[in-house]
Amino acid sequence: MTQQTLQVALGDRSYPIHIGSGLLQRADLILPHLGRKKAVIVSNETVAPLYLEPLAALLRANGVAVSQVVLPDGEEFKDWPTLNRIFDALLESRAERSTTLIALGGGVIGDTTGFAAACYQRGMPFIQVPTTLLSQVDSSVGGKTAINHPLGKNMIGAFYQPKLVLADIDTLDTLPERELKAGLAEVIKYGLIRDPQFLGWIESSLPGLLARDKVLLAEAVYRSCAHKAEVVARDERETGERALLNLGHTFGHAIETGLGYGVWLHGEAVAAGTVMAAELSARLGWIGPAEVARVESVFRLAGLPVSGPDLGVEHYLELMRHDKKVEAGKLRLVLFRGIGDAVVSDAASDEQIAAAIAARVSAA
Amino acid sequence: MTQQTLQVALGDRSYPIHIGSGLLQRADLILPHLGRKKAVIVSNETVAPLYLEPLAALLRANGVAVSQVVLPDGEEFKDWPTLNRIFDALLESRAERSTTLIALGGGVIGDTTGFAAACYQRGMPFIQVPTTLLSQVDSSVGGKTAINHPLGKNMIGAFYQPKLVLADIDTLDTLPERELKAGLAEVIKYGLIRDPQFLGWIESSLPGLLARDKVLLAEAVYRSCAHKAEVVARDERETGERALLNLGHTFGHAIETGLGYGVWLHGEAVAAGTVMAAELSARLGWIGPAEVARVESVFRLAGLPVSGPDLGVEHYLELMRHDKKVEAGKLRLVLFRGIGDAVVSDAASDEQIAAAIAARVSAA
Numbered sequence: 001m002t003q004q005t006l007q008v009a010l011g012d013r014s015y016p017i018h019i020g021s022g023l024l025q026r027a028d029l030i031l032p033h034l035g036r037k038k039a040v041i042v043s044n045e046t047v048a049p050l051y052l053e054p055l056a057a058l059l060r061a062n063g064v065a066v067s068q069v070v071l072p073d074g075e076e077f078k079d080w081p082t083l084n085r086i087f088d089a090l091l092e093s094r095a096e097r098s099t100t101l102i103a104l105g106g107g108v109i110g111d112t113t114g115f116a117a118a119c120y121q122r123g124m125p126f127i128q129v130p131t132t133l134l135s136q137v138d139s140s141v142g143g144k145t146a147i148n149h150p151l152g153k154n155m156i157g158a159f160y161q162p163k164l165v166l167a168d169i170d171t172l173d174t175l176p177e178r179e180l181k182a183g184l185a186e187v188i189k190y191g192l193i194r195d196p197q198f199l200g201w202i203e204s205s206l207p208g209l210l211a212r213d214k215v216l217l218a219e220a221v222y223r224s225c226a227h228k229a230e231v232v233a234r235d236e237r238e239t240g241e242r243a244l245l246n247l248g249h250t251f252g253h254a255i256e257t258g259l260g261y262g263v264w265l266h267g268e269a270v271a272a273g274t275v276m277a278a279e280l281s282a283r284l285g286w287i288g289p290a291e292v293a294r295v296e297s298v299f300r301l302a303g304l305p306v307s308g309p310d311l312g313v314e315h316y317l318e319l320m321r322h323d324k325k326v327e328a329g330k331l332r333l334v335l336f337r338g339i340g341d342a343v344v345s346d347a348a349s350d351e352q353i354a355a356a357i358a359a360r361v362s363a364a
Numbered sequence: 365m366t367q368q369t370l371q372v373a374l375g376d377r378s379y380p381i382h383i384g385s386g387l388l389q390r391a392d393l394i395l396p397h398l399g400r401k402k403a404v405i406v407s408n409e410t411v412a413p414l415y416l417e418p419l420a421a422l423l424r425a426n427g428v429a430v431s432q433v434v435l436p437d438g439e440e441f442k443d444w445p446t447l448n449r450i451f452d453a454l455l456e457s458r459a460e461r462s463t464t465l466i467a468l469g470g471g472v473i474g475d476t477t478g479f480a481a482a483c484y485q486r487g488m489p490f491i492q493v494p495t496t497l498l499s500q501v502d503s504s505v506g507g508k509t510a511i512n513h514p515l516g517k518n519m520i521g522a523f524y525q526p527k528l529v530l531a532d533i534d535t536l537d538t539l540p541e542r543e544l545k546a547g548l549a550e551v552i553k554y555g556l557i558r559d560p561q562f563l564g565w566i567e568s569s570l571p572g573l574l575a576r577d578k579v580l581l582a583e584a585v586y587r588s589c590a591h592k593a594e595v596v597a598r599d600e601r602e603t604g605e606r607a608l609l610n611l612g613h614t615f616g617h618a619i620e621t622g623l624g625y626g627v628w629l630h631g632e633a634v635a636a637g638t639v640m641a642a643e644l645s646a647r648l649g650w651i652g653p654a655e656v657a658r659v660e661s662v663f664r665l666a667g668l669p670v671s672g673p674d675l676g677v678e679h680y681l682e683l684m685r686h687d688k689k690v691e692a693g694k695l696r697l698v699l700f701r702g703i704g705d706a707v708v709s710d711a712a713s714d715e716q717i718a719a720a721i722a723a724r725v726s727a728a
Contacts (some may be wrong), residue, residue: 028517036692080444080448084444087513087519087520091513091515091519091686092514092515094685094686094690094693095692096691096692097688098692099692118522119483119520119522120519120520121519121688122508122510122521122522122523122688123522123523123601124600144486145485149451149455151452151455151456152455155451155455155484155485156451156488157483157485158482158483158486158522159486159487159488237486237487262399274401277655321458322455322458324461324485324486325464326458326460327460327461328400328460328462329458345487355619
């Protein structure tokens with residue numbers, strides 16, 4: 001398979017996304033982005049045994065001084081104590097402002113490591129090496145970094161762009177089934193928001209994607225990243241269009257925070273949250289039952305949940321009000337005007353939101 | 365006294381610095397910078413009883429919804445648990461991305477609050493209301509925000525500019541003598557680095573400044589901020605010239621970290637550190653004994669320490685190597701080519717640095 005490359009166009013902060021097989025062996029793709037030949041790789045206990053040593057060895061063979069930090073695995077560790085372990089390691093290994101931080105893992109590792117890079121000595125270069133489908137198609141691209149606060153997901157963070165994203169499709173070979181499905185939620189998202197043709201392709205390709213057909217996976221990652229790169233280039237700091245990428249996320253964050261971080265995977269929460277958004281859009285009269293059914297169906301095909309846990313409607317609303325998408329006290333949600341046509345809107349009343357949630361929860 | 369205004373020219377992130385008397389009563393200066401009429405004031409236990417209530421009342425009288433957070437006072441609280449108290453308060457008061465954070469206090473409050481603003485929901489607007497001489501002449505301007513790490517001062521932070529700096533000279537009336545002197549260290553710094561004429565003015569004005577003559581204090585703040593604004597506009601992220609503003613700071617940070625945060629005031633450590641820098645410059649043959657004596661004399665006139673605590677030379681070097689001014693393993697120090705002529709240099713060997721420190725420490 002050939003390697004494909006996209007560019008995130010952000011002026012002097014532009015960077016390439018390489019997508020393909022065997023990229024973790026490609027020193028030629030990584031070395032040009034390591035200013036000084038000093039790097040610290042951050043990974044987790046699941047990914048490190050699989051991919052850390054070969055990557056470190058490759059870099060060392062090319063004259064790079066490499067240190068490493070291995071963190072516990074899971075969304076519940078996307079917090080300050082874990083972030084501080086990165087800072088401790090950076091200080092102990094005398095990392096300088098010009099040392100490069102490399103995030104090797106899924107979305108949690110990428111978000112936490114990116115935020116560490118944004119803050120250490122007020123900013124050091126970093127590289128994203130996403131090893132999950134979710135991080136390859138979404139979180140590794142665009143510079144959103146963050147950790148969670150007990151009262152809200154991704155509440156503490158920074159917009160901070162990487163120097164390079166290296167998405168090696170081969171790492172998906174070892175991805176647990178449940179995480180593969182969770183990653184598909186974000187792929188489906190791009191189709192639902194802005195590309196009905198891509199949605200059709202996903203619907204027909206889901207059996208092959210679930211069977212880990214590499215040509216299909218590479219295509220899904222490439223087309224997802226192309227959407228993400230286009231949106232981020234136009235609206236890096238989410239003052240407009242980029243907010244559409246949060247389809248299902250305000251509902252989803254409530255699920256993640258309400259259940260406790262790590263109980264549901266992010267993609268699972270986004271799937272159920274997107275069905276809630278479709279339900280609400282239908283209640284506003286913006287789409288019909290056929291569209292809601294299609295949204296539900298594509299997530300079901302991907303093996304994802306299509307209803308949320310029953311946290312109590314009031315608790316959902318309470319959690320959603322803590323989300324970042326509140327302006328002048330009003331919830332701003334991503335809703336459907338049609339399939340492939342999402343909008344940000346504060347048109348729904350609390351009563352309508354509550355009714356949509358109630359219609360789309362089921363006992364845990 | 366008339367109010368004076370400077371502009372920090374940073375394109376779409378430009379902002380004004382207002383300097384003068386009675387500014388804390390001037391709603392007309394503050395309100396234009398509060399986008400939404402919602403603000404959270406962060407202060408400390410020392411400053412809050414003096415200035416928080418009047419400021420909050422002024423804003424409330426103008427229709428602004430105001431919450432407040434009062435932190436403990438001192439450099440030893442410039443840490444993660446204290447930062448997290450700001451985040452907790454922001455989440456509990458349902459602060460939005462568009463809510464404005466107001467830092468009311470000295471450098472610790474400004475640095476911590478600014479970093480909180482940089483991180484909360486990936487960035488919210490903030491205003492600096494510095495109430496110490498040190499923060500008025502230096503830390504409130506230029507967007508350096510940070511907290512300390514046990515292994516290094518200001519290690520975790522961000523470049524994040526305020527929307528407005530409001531330096532009310534009247535707040536210096538209540539400043540403890542020791543802090544007034546510490547603030548003068550940073551005023552002297554501008555003269556030593558880049559303005560021999562200003563240094564002469566400081567030398568002759570020190571008795572009046574120490575007696576809190578408001579015309580002289582306002583002039584010192586204005587001229588210091590003018591220097592800072594000029595340097596920051598040319599080199600916001602400290603890739604060059606801005607590093608000169610760190611004169612005495614690498615030695616000084618070693619003193620602060622080595623003694624434990626809060627034992628020496630930042631300005632005191634900078635004073636002793638600057639004498640060490642002068643001593644080292646003389647040992648390199650770059651300046652003569654008369655220049656070293658002048659550096660020592662101006663700090664002595666200001667009532668500041670001119671030698672460091674005896675931490676052991678090796679411990680000094682160890683602490684300095686953790687500072688941010690290390691590149692490719694070499695310490696980069698701000699040294700003197702003359703009075704009013706500072707340079708960043710890695711010319712000094714560890715032995716020379718050690719000898720300069722040894723010559724300028726005294727038993728605690």
